[in-house]
Amino acid sequence: LRVAPFNRAVAGEQDFLAWITPRQKPGGLVERAAGDDLAVLRWPGDELLLAGVDQVLDTVHFDSRIHSPRDIGRKAMNRNLSDCAAMAALPAAALATVALPAGAGLEYAKELYLGIEQAGAAFDCPLVGGDTGSWAGKLAVTVTIFGRSAGVRPITRGSAQPGDTVYVTGALGGSLLGRHMNFEPRVHLARQLAQSARLSSMIDLSDGLSRDLRNICRCSGVGAILDADAIPIHPDAVITAKDGRTPLEHALHDGEDYELLLTCPLPVIPLPGLYKIGVITADTGIFLRDGTAQKPLEPLAWEHPL
Amino acid sequence: LRVAPFNRAVAGEQDFLAWITPRQKPGGLVERAAGDDLAVLRWPGDELLLAGVDQVLDTVHFDSRIHSPRDIGRKAMNRNLSDCAAMAALPAAALATVALPAGAGLEYAKELYLGIEQAGAAFDCPLVGGDTGSWAGKLAVTVTIFGRSAGVRPITRGSAQPGDTVYVTGALGGSLLGRHMNFEPRVHLARQLAQSARLSSMIDLSDGLSRDLRNICRCSGVGAILDADAIPIHPDAVITAKDGRTPLEHALHDGEDYELLLTCPLPVIPLPGLYKIGVITADTGIFLRDGTAQKPLEPLAWEHPL
Numbered sequence: 001l002r003v004a005p006f007n008r009a010v011a012g013e014q015d016f017l018a019w020i021t022p023r024q025k026p027g028g029l030v031e032r033a034a035g036d037d038l039a040v041l042r043w044p045g046d047e048l049l050l051a052g053v054d055q056v057l058d059t060v061h062f063d064s065r066i067h068s069p070r071d072i073g074r075k076a077m078n079r080n081l082s083d084c085a086a087m088a089a090l091p092a093a094a095l096a097t098v099a100l101p102a103g104a105g106l107e108y109a110k111e112l113y114l115g116i117e118q119a120g121a122a123f124d125c126p127l128v129g130g131d132t133g134s135w136a137g138k139l140a141v142t143v144t145i146f147g148r149s150a151g152v153r154p155i156t157r158g159s160a161q162p163g164d165t166v167y168v169t170g171a172l173g174g175s176l177l178g179r180h181m182n183f184e185p186r187v188h189l190a191r192q193l194a195q196s197a198r199l200s201s202m203i204d205l206s207d208g209l210s211r212d213l214r215n216i217c218r219c220s221g222v223g224a225i226l227d228a229d230a231i232p233i234h235p236d237a238v239i240t241a242k243d244g245r246t247p248l249e250h251a252l253h254d255g256e257d258y259e260l261l262l263t264c265p266l267p268v269i270p271l272p273g274l275y276k277i278g279v280i281t282a283d284t285g286i287f288l289r290d291g292t293a294q295k296p297l298e299p300l301a302w303e304h305p306l
Numbered sequence: 307l308r309v310a311p312f313n314r315a316v317a318g319e320q321d322f323l324a325w326i327t328p329r330q331k332p333g334g335l336v337e338r339a340a341g342d343d344l345a346v347l348r349w350p351g352d353e354l355l356l357a358g359v360d361q362v363l364d365t366v367h368f369d370s371r372i373h374s375p376r377d378i379g380r381k382a383m384n385r386n387l388s389d390c391a392a393m394a395a396l397p398a399a400a401l402a403t404v405a406l407p408a409g410a411g412l413e414y415a416k417e418l419y420l421g422i423e424q425a426g427a428a429f430d431c432p433l434v435g436g437d438t439g440s441w442a443g444k445l446a447v448t449v450t451i452f453g454r455s456a457g458v459r460p461i462t463r464g465s466a467q468p469g470d471t472v473y474v475t476g477a478l479g480g481s482l483l484g485r486h487m488n489f490e491p492r493v494h495l496a497r498q499l500a501q502s503a504r505l506s507s508m509i510d511l512s513d514g515l516s517r518d519l520r521n522i523c524r525c526s527g528v529g530a531i532l533d534a535d536a537i538p539i540h541p542d543a544v545i546t547a548k549d550g551r552t553p554l555e556h557a558l559h560d561g562e563d564y565e566l567l568l569t570c571p572l573p574v575i576p577l578p579g580l581y582k583i584g585v586i587t588a589d590t591g592i593f594l595r596d597g598t599a600q601k602p603l604e605p606l607a608w609e610h611p612l
Contacts, residue, residue, distance in 0.1 A: 031354065035525060036462045037389040037510065038358035038453060045351015048337065051434070052344035053401040053450055057441040083343035095359040097403075099446050128357070131448075135363040138443040140405050144359055144450040147344060156342045204343065219341060 012106045016132060019106075020113060023127075029092055029148075030128050039128035041093060041146070050089040050147035050154060054079045058138040062181065064101075069108050071181050072141060073115020079206070080145035081123055081185035082258045086204040087154045088194035089147030091125035091187060097142040100134040112141060123187050152194045155262070160201040160220035162282040164263040167274045172209055172259065173237025173251035180256035189273070190260055197269045202262040208255035210286075211299040216261065217286055226278035226297060228290035252288070253300040318412045322438060325412075326419060329433075335398055335454075336434050345434035347399060347452070356395040356453035356460060360385045364444040368487065370407075375414050377487050378447060379421020385512070386451035387429055387491035388564045392510040393460045394500035395453030397431035397493060403448040406440040422449060429493050458500045461568070466507040466526035468588040470569040473580045478515055478565065479543025479557035486562035495579070496566055503575045508568040514561035516592075517605040522569065523592055532584035532603060534596040558594070559606040 024033035032040040043049055056076045058064045064072065077094065084091045096116045100109055109132060117127055125145070169186055186204070193199060201220055203212050209231070217223055228248060234257075237250035263280055278289075288297040330339035338346040349355055362382045364370045370378065383400065390397045402422045406415055415438060423433055431451070475492055492510070499505060507526055509518050515537070523529055534554060540563075543556035569586055584595075594603040 032460075032462065035464070036460075037392040038356040038395065038451070038460075040393075040460055041355040041357060043349040043351070043353075043355045045349070047349075049347040049349045049355070050344040051347060051399075051401065051450075051452070052437075053403050053435065053448070054437050055403050055405060055439060055448070057405050057439055057443060059443075060439060060441045086343040087346075089344065093357075095357065095450060097359050097361050097448050099361060099363050099405075129359065131358075131360050133361060133363055133366060135366045135444070135446075137363060137365075137446070138441070140441075140443070140446050142359070142361070142403050142437075142448050144357075144401060145344070146357070154338075154342075154344075154346055156338065158341070 015106055016109055019110060023117065024129065030126065033128040041128070044148070048149035048154060050084065050087055050149065051145065052080065052083050053142060053144045054083060055140055055142040057140050064139050067181060069111035070115040073112040074119040075181050076141040076143045077116045077119035078183060078185050080143040081119065081125065081187055082204040084145060084147040085186045085190040085260060086202055087147065087156070088152045088190045088202065089154060090150040090191065091123045091145060092148045093128045093146045094120055094125055095144040096127055096130035098132045099137060099140040100132060101139055102134045102136055104134070116143065152191055155194055155199050155202040157201050157203050157216045157219040160216055160222050160263040160280045161265065162222055162280055164200050164265055164280040165267050165276055166224055166226065166278040166280060167262050167264065167269065167276055168232065168259050169273060170259040171232040171234035172205065172257045173234045173247060173254045174240040175236065175254060175256045177236045177239060179236060183258040185258065186260050193262065193269065193271060196271065197264050197266055200263045200265060202260055205257040205259050205261055206255060208253045209261065210252045210297055212261050214286055214299050216263065217284065221284065223281040223284040223286055224278055225281055225287045225289050225294065228288050230275065230277045232275045252297065321412055322415055325416060329423065330435065336432065339434040350454070354455035354460060356390065356393055356455065357451070358386065358389050359448060359450045360389060361446055361448040363446050370445050373487060375417035376421040379418040380425040381487050382447040382449045383422045383425035384489060384491050386449045387425065387431065387493055388510040390451060390453040391492045391496040391566060392508055393453065393462070394458045394496045394508065395460060396456040396497065397429045397451060398454045399434045399452045400426055400431055401450040402433055402436035404438045405443060405446040406438060407445055408440045408442055410440070418447060429491070458497055461500055461505050461508040463507050463509050463522045463525040466522055466528050466569040466586045467571065468528055468586055470506050470571055470586040471573050471582055472530055472532065472584040472586060473568050473570065473575065473582055474538065474565050475579060476565040477538040477540035478511065478563045479540045479553060479560045480546040481542065481560060481562040483542045483545060485542060489564040491564065492566050499568065499575065499577060502577065503570050503572055506569045506571060508566055511563040511565050511567050512561060514559045514605070515567065516558045516603050518567055520592055520605050522567065523590065527590065529587040529590040529592055530584055531587055531593045531595050531600065534594050536581065536583045538581045558603065
């Protein structure tokens with residue numbers, strides 16, 4: 001018979017709420033921010049609501065022994081902003097959830113929150129509520145994001161067509177040297193691209209080019225051929241190549257680049273900073289062409305069982 | 307120089323996604339459910355969007371050694387549905403986020419998900435997306451909920467007025483004997499109440515009557531006097547009273563009752579199952595009247611530092 005209390009307000013929680021509540025203000029779509037059980041938004045009737053959630057977990061997406069709470073909070077928000085970018089949505093509001101290791105302290109909680117808040121503010125995406133609790137566990141930070149279509153049809157993963165050109169928005173690989181903590185979500189570029197060209201599919205590169213391309217191909221029922229020489233390789237991928245894998249392998253498989261991978265019927269999109277890396281095919285295989293050789297592009301990854 | 311991979315898709319993740327994706331279907335407000343970076347909803351232009359998030363953490367809100375994943379998932383969703391009830395909102399859609407201990411396995415993940423899904427389905431609240439990852443940490447389950455005003459003005463915590471009557475919707479105390487895992491969110495009752503009477507404030511009882519009443523009073527700038535004889539005491543509170551506290555003390559402070567606490571200018575709301583327990587006062591103190599004696603009602607709670 002267990003009668004010990006499970007759900008107790010934590011000491012410091014009232015202090016944290018007293019600090020956080022006035023930071024969350026009404027305005028824009030927000031009728032009422034934090035302070036009640038739910039935030040109240042007034043959504044424009046002519047706009048789609050795009051909603052998603054993404055968590056960052058200690059030792060998986062960051063290392064709390066190395067990274068500051070400000071940086072961890074920023075990454076949590078930026079990953080969600082990157083999800084908005086992936087669909088060409090305009091970030092509108094967010095909710096923040098934190099499972100805080102017992103004893104982390106009020107200042108640590110505030111720093112996490114400021115990281116989340118500041119990353120959102122850079123894209124006019126206010127925090128309107130959330131849930132903070134402490135436990136005898138590791139740090140987990142979850143952000144829920146609300147994006148608005150704001151005149152741009154959401155770009156999905158499922159409409160790439162044979163013959164479409166495949167693009168990425170930046171150099172890839174080696175992000176674990178540090179870029180995975182301080183990337184810039186491609187929100188503005190995504191909106192610009194979606195407004196200036198008829199994009200057939202888009203995704204943000206979180207799992208790595210080889211995996212995320214496979215995702216687009218699976219959703220669209222197509223395949224692809226990438227051109228090895230065309231993959232933009234980040235200088236960090238060259239540094240990490242000391243581990244025995246080539247810079248190209250790092251660019252193909254590392255993950256957490258947070259660039260956009262997109263497809264378009266146009267062979268040339270008239271925007272700077274876009275790299276044309278391949279073509280979509282009716283055959284559902286995914287291949288890497290290197291000179292005259294062409295071999296299957298497998299999604300390499302370190303795997304951990306569920 | 308840390309180059310070990312942080313963010314790797316987990317083995318079993320693709321199986322899990324293959325299982326979960328077809329369960330999440332478009333329909334109602336949902337244009338596109340899971341499968342892209344964000345779900346796409348079409349929000350009715352004449353309705354407010356109420357949004358919130360609530361996490362349940364192992365050893366805080368449940369004990370994974372004792373409670374089944376189905377029950378844990380259900381509790382995570384029901385707490386969020388209870389937040390909808392607290393504002394008289396109609397649940398519309400939800401997102402589920404799970405941080406799964408490494409090695410928990412695919413079946414455990416599915417059971418958690420089914421618990422979340424089934425609890426939502428009981429209120430026509432489909433899951434439209436989420437994020438599942440595994441880590442070397444404890445189980446954390448986070449649900450984001452979207453509620454719609456659907457013709458009912460949201461009830462907040464901030465508009466209780468002196469002279470209002472204070473009500474609760476059910477008997478309190480001792481929920482840790484088991485009710486905290488399998489309560490029924492008072493969604494329908496909340497909507498019925500808000501439609502039939504002019505409620506001035508409402509909250510769901512998660513932290514305990516003494517704390518949640520304090521919350522309403524603080525937000526509304528008022529105080530309250532409760533009548534000790536009028537507090538409905540749950541039989542479970544009598545059983546837990548073996549610990550030396552009285553059943554009334556359990557009813558006042560235990561928490562996780564998930565009944566509604568509400569205030570209304572009317573002295574009698576013509577609905578069954580409502581208990582009239584006190585009155586709102588202009589004086590901001592909160593008191594318990596027991597016969598002729600009246601003493602301050604302190605929010606008792608076990609506290610853990612942040």
